[in-house]
Amino acid sequence: MARTRPTADPDLLRLLGRTPLARINTPLPQPHPGFWAKLEGLGAGGMKARPAVAMLRGAHARGELRPGATVVESTSGTLGIGLAFAGQALGHPVVLVVDAELEPAMRQLLRSHGAELEIVEQPAREGGWQAARLARLHEVLGRRPGAYWPDQYNNPDNAAGYHAMAQEIAAELDHLDVLVCSVGTGGHSAGLAAPLRRRWPHLRVIGVDSVGSAIFGQPARPRLMRGLGSSIHPRNVAHHAFDEVHWVGPAEAVDACRRLARGSFVSGGWSTGAVALVSAWAARRQPGAVVATVFPDGPHRYLGTVYDDAFRRTHGLHPARTATHPVEIPHPGAAEVGGWARCRTPRPSREARP
Structure with a gap:
C-alpha cells in the first residue's frame, strides 16, 4: 500500500532548540567544582x-x-x-x-x-x-x-545546524574555558567549536570518543556503546579543533550515567555518561575554569541497557572496575586503549586525512 505524502507542519520548528543549561555538581566519581551541561534531551526531537x-x-x-x-x-x-x-x-x-x-x-x-x-x-x-x-x-x-x-x-550542514546552540551557550555564559564534546559524525563538535572560539579565542576543546572507535587513529573494534565513536572516518570531524581527546569505556560511561541520575536527576545514555565523566575531570584539573558540555539525550532509550542491572552484569560493567582517572598515551597509535585514556596530541589516522 502506497504511503501518502506527509503534510508539512512548519509550526513544529518553533519547538527547536532553546534547551536549558544545567549546573552539574554530582561526584563523577570524585568530587569536582562543577560544570555546565546543555540538556538537549529536553528539546523536541533531541539534539540531532x-x-x-x-x-x-x-x-x-x-x-x-x-x-x-x-x-x-x-x-x-x-x-x-x-x-x-x-x-x-x-x-x-x-x-x-x-x-x-x-x-x-x-x-x-x-x-x-x-x-x-x-x-x-x-x-x-x-x-x-x-x-x-x-x-x-x-x-x-x-x-x-x-x-x-x-x-x-x-x-557540512550537519555542523551548521549547531550554530544556534553555540549562540544559546554564549548568551548564558559570561566566559567559557573548556568545551567537552562527544564525537561521532563530528557535527556538533565542529558546529560548536568554531563559533565559540570566535567568542573566546583561548577556548580549549576536548573530544570524547568511544573505546574501539577509529576516529582518532585507534583500531576499529566492536563497540558496546552507541551514539559516539565510529568505525569509519567522517569528514565532518574537525580534527584540528581538538586540544586533546579522551577515549571512554562502557563501564565508566554507565557509572557516570547512574551517578547523574541519582545525584543530579538529569542523565542520559552512553554519550552523556562519557562527556560528564570527562567534564568533571576537566573541572577538577583546572579549578576556577568554566567547563561546558552537551548531554545529547535523556535516559529513556537506555532503560534496558545503561540502567539495567542484568545488562550491566552480563557485560561485566561492575562499578569496581571503573577508572577514576585516564591513562595517558603520547599519540593515538602508541597503544590500543581498553578503557578511559587521554591523548594531548590528537590527530587523524592516515586513512582519515584528505
Whole structure:
C-alpha cells in the first residue's frame, strides 16, 4: 500500500532548540567544582533535530531535495528521531537504515513518529554495523528514485545546524574555558567549536570518543556503546579543533550515567555518561575554569541497557572496575586503549586525512 505524502507542519520548528543549561555538581566519581551541561534531551526531537532540519533545509535551497521527496539515512537511533521531527516539520517521509542492535523501544518510537525502518541483520566484516548500514542505504536509494540521502557523516550542514546552540551557550555564559564534546559524525563538535572560539579565542576543546572507535587513529573494534565513536572516518570531524581527546569505556560511561541520575536527576545514555565523566575531570584539573558540555539525550532509550542491572552484569560493567582517572598515551597509535585514556596530541589516522 502506497504511503501518502506527509503534510508539512512548519509550526513544529518553533519547538527547536532553546534547551536549558544545567549546573552539574554530582561526584563523577570524585568530587569536582562543577560544570555546565546543555540538556538537549529536553528539546523536541533531541539534539540531532538541529542538524536534521539544517541538512534538509540546505538540500531544499540547493535543489537537491524536492518537495515531498523521501529522505533516507543511516542511524544508530538519535539522528533518526531528529529526522522524524524534521520530516514532519518540512513534509518528507523518512526511511531509516538501522541495525539489529537498535533497542526495541527505539524501533517502536521511530515507527510511532512515522519513520519506516530498514533493519540490517549482520555487521560488515570491515566497518562493522556502520558499513553494513551504508551498503543497505545505497540499495534503498536504488529502489527509490528521487530519494535524498543527507549523508550526516560528510554533510557540512550537519555542523551548521549547531550554530544556534553555540549562540544559546554564549548568551548564558559570561566566559567559557573548556568545551567537552562527544564525537561521532563530528557535527556538533565542529558546529560548536568554531563559533565559540570566535567568542573566546583561548577556548580549549576536548573530544570524547568511544573505546574501539577509529576516529582518532585507534583500531576499529566492536563497540558496546552507541551514539559516539565510529568505525569509519567522517569528514565532518574537525580534527584540528581538538586540544586533546579522551577515549571512554562502557563501564565508566554507565557509572557516570547512574551517578547523574541519582545525584543530579538529569542523565542520559552512553554519550552523556562519557562527556560528564570527562567534564568533571576537566573541572577538577583546572579549578576556577568554566567547563561546558552537551548531554545529547535523556535516559529513556537506555532503560534496558545503561540502567539495567542484568545488562550491566552480563557485560561485566561492575562499578569496581571503573577508572577514576585516564591513562595517558603520547599519540593515538602508541597503544590500543581498553578503557578511559587521554591523548594531548590528537590527530587523524592516515586513512582519515584528505
